[in-house]
Amino acid sequence: MTRALEIQELTYTYPHAEQPSLSGVNLGMESGRFLVIMGASGAGKTTLTLCLNGLIPQLLEGQIQGKIEVDGLDVSKYRTQTLAQQVGIVFQDPESQIIGLTVEEDVAFGPRNFMLPEEEIQNRVREALSRVRLSGYELRKTEELSGGETQRLAIAGILAMRPNILVLDEPTSELDPAGRSEVFATLDDLRKEKEMTILIVEHSAEEILNRADEVVVMRKGKISWQGNPFILFRNFPLLQELGLRPVPISVPFWRFYQQGWITAEEIPLGIPEAFETLKKMLRRGVRLKSQQKAELKLIASLNTRGAVAIKNLQYCYRNAEPTLKGINLAIASGEFLALVGANGAGKSTLTKHLNGLLKPTEGEVWVSGKNTKDYSTVELACSVGYVFQNPDHQIFESSVEKEIAYGLKNAGLDEARIKKRVEDELQFTGLECFRQVHPLTLGKGQRQILAVASILALQPEILVIDEPTAGLDWTEAQRVMNLVKKLHEQGTTIIMITHDMEWVAEYAERVVILHQGKILLEGDPKTIFAQSECLREASIIPPQVVQLSQRCAELGLQCDWLRGEELVKAWVKEGEAKNG
Template sequence: METVIELRDVSYRYPRAEEESLKQVSLAVAKGKFIALMGPTGAGKTTLSLCLNGLIPQFLQGELQGEVRIGGEETREVRVQDLAKQVGLVLQDAESQIVGRTVGEDVAFGPRNFGIPLAEIQQRVAQALAKVRLNGYDQRSTAELSGGEKQRLVIAGVLALEPELLVMDEPASELDPEGRFQVYRTLDDLCREKERTILVVEHSSEEILHRAHEVIVLKHGKVAWQGIPEQLFRNIPLLQEFGIKPLPVSLLGWSFCQRGWIEGQDIPLDVAEAESLIRKLIGEPALHNRVAPLIAPPARGKVHQEKEAEKRPPNSALIQIKQLVHRFESGQIGVQGIDLTIEKGEFVALAGSNGAGKTTLAKHINGLLKPTEGEVIVKGLNTKDVDTAQLAKTVGYVFQNPDHQIFSVSVEKELEFGLKNAGFTRTEIAERITQALALTGLENYRQVHPYTLSKGERQFIAVASVLALTPEILVIDEPTTGLDWVGVEKIMKLLQQLHRKGTTILMISHDMDSVADYAERVIILREGQVMIDAPPWEAFADESMLRQAAVLPPQLCVLNQRLQDLGYSAQSAEEFRQALFQLIEEGERKPCL
């Protein structure tokens, strides 16, 4: 079988770096294979990707040793512009690849540079946009796209080139769940039907499991593991060692394994396997006639919201949004008819498809955007009447891309900037910087330049710079994007800690597992309007509504719905696990064959 990618003893050190990012990496990838490249942040995954299209060493000089061959040709000996005809590269930072004024111009840019006839370019552009759900966006300004739409645009631009090898660095990190599914289905089709070779850098396991032929794990710049996905994803201790997030149903199976109920090879990899396993352990297809509910059923809809309001002090509404409409200069509607109240101390998640209006809505809370119609009241202040600087004393905002708010020469200077502008004394500034660095685990990076750190670490710098101001409200846009499992756990635990101390959290996220595990309430938007407003496990029970909003519920929520006949009720992952443990421990299980 023809070898498309071949690395022989490849080591690479970035300019002025003390340690090598790649260390004697050797691997070979055959034509038509779908390969997942996984591992913790800083393992060398992006560096390896940049080697495959010649950017290393032709643009990023550094020190490269060993051989990198694409289609048998050494990448040092082929110009990058010629390699681009064979290797399509999607970078981790989508915005850095967008060059067109409109969506159509941007997708056509590559084919035009390759001299492809106009009629064929138009056909390729239309096909590529359809594959990433951007039909009808041809004349849309790229500046008005959401982060996820920009990522889809970049993927479309690479697909329009029709390269033999697609190298994608976290291509779906900013996409809604439905968008992730569509992108990976497109890649799967290209691989299996057109024999394209796919190499994807990915932190998420769910889409990789049934699509990748092989997983390669990097750790500290070396190949630490190589094999088929099923072997890796059933080995929970190994995943934990590599900083790769296990599938939620697999973690549930691992808890059964630790209790001696199943063997490692029985750990489920999807909802269907998990349902079958649990029913086998319990020993009954349905127990609803014999088992009383273990947990009181949740109050639903408006009743739930009224009960929650009763628990809070009177006049605790911190944010009031009344008939909000925002229309961009182009005439495009961002949000319309939004009516919401967010109480002091709530942890609220905003979810929905790319372009649904989540970020547009959030930017009204700190005054970055002003209402076209309606009003937004924050702590009694109408945002139309106050400037962003005044609102910043109450509302901290962390952007989806941390690089949009980092501009200082050191981590300490970055935190210092906002505090100086807020008028704090030198002593107060020093104390607040120390506290914020400790809270985010950045104590050892005080004098480090932010852009020498990983994107995940820069995410924590952006969070620290906002937390130093101790805002009552924290708005954070896609906090888990691009982070490995360790990073996701770290930032979500931090948000949980802040919430417990009384900070009101508004989190925009496509990570439905984190939403289900940490948020008290999820607001799902569709086409600029509120579609669902409920506690997460209640919201994720309505699969038909979720499909309309391009949201896929978390595995455990789906599994919970499929097991409702067992006679329990759960409104969180922990309640669900405890309910299952109780059912099994009551002696209902049978040996797992």
């Protein structure tokens, strides 16, 4: 089989950096294979991908040693423009590679640079857009796309150039579950139909387990582990050592393995396997506890004074069809609310009304007793803090300390109060040791926490946080969510936009599903996740534990688990009931 990729002793150091970002990397890949690169942020994953088509060192310069061959071509001897016909790269930040004013123009950009006939270009545009679920968007302005739509457009632009090797750097981090499934289904088709070689950087294991021929885990610029993904994700100590997120459904079954109820090979990595493992446990005398029922998490003494009241809200972008259509919603002070739905459902549009970034076309939005039509964004900032999906969109200063002080200065606080609040937030968020560091040199997780800190310094009553863990490694995601949890426990109203239903199950007290600009459903997580038809309509996949709970009806078991800990507590070995 032809070698698609051959890397030998690759070492690379960014300009002015003290330590190399890649150190002695050796990696080979045969044509038609599907390789996944995993690892914590800063491990060197993105840097490695940028070496594959010559962007490093042709664009980013720095010191590079070693040899890279793609499809038999020595990368050091060809321009990036030439290598683009062999290697197509979809970057982690899709906005960085969007060029056209419209969707159609953007996808056509690459093929046009290859001097293809116009008919062929249009065929490629149609095919690429169809594969990423953007048919009908041809004339849509790229600046008006949602984050997930932008991500899919970036993939379409690469697919239109039909490279032999497709490299994707976290291509689905901003997509809803349906979008993720369709992108991976597209990759499946490409691999089968065109024998395309695929290399993907990914944090989440669920979609890649049954696709990856091999997983490579990087740490500190080196390859730390390489092998079969099923072996990796059944080894919890190794996952912890490497800083990788376990498959959610496997977590409670690891506890069963530790209790000796199942073997390591029986730890499931999907719902069908989990169901079969439960049946084996039943045959071995492991039983559901009598009268065991997972307790519904109660909302802790919500203040009767409403934090948010939205009445008949309608919003239109530039005389287009309404994006929001008659939204009515009340959010209580101190509540933790998850706002979910497919990309383009209107989630970000809705929350941008809370701090005045958008004003209603019709209807009213009241925040902390203020009608947002009568107040500017600056005036509302002390009531509503907004952390964007991309933290870089709200970082302005040259040091962490100055960044936290930025909003306070604009709010007109005196120096003494500014200093006090900056110190408080540095300690609260654990950023003290980075106070003089330039924000853009931090990892994405640290930048996300900095964005939260700069908002918290204004002491808002309400915190809106848009996709707080998108693109973060497991350690960073846990750190961000622990910070959000701590804020909620101290009384802050949290409104979280997310596609990650595992976080919703873990933290949210109420869930609101938006679908095509309307509220499709709202309620506590257990009620929401039981509504299968509505979830399908809104492209939402419930947490794996919930899926397993629902399937247990086939065994005559009545259970309504929401989180893994509930599943673990529900079972007992015969003869151990008195201790259970």
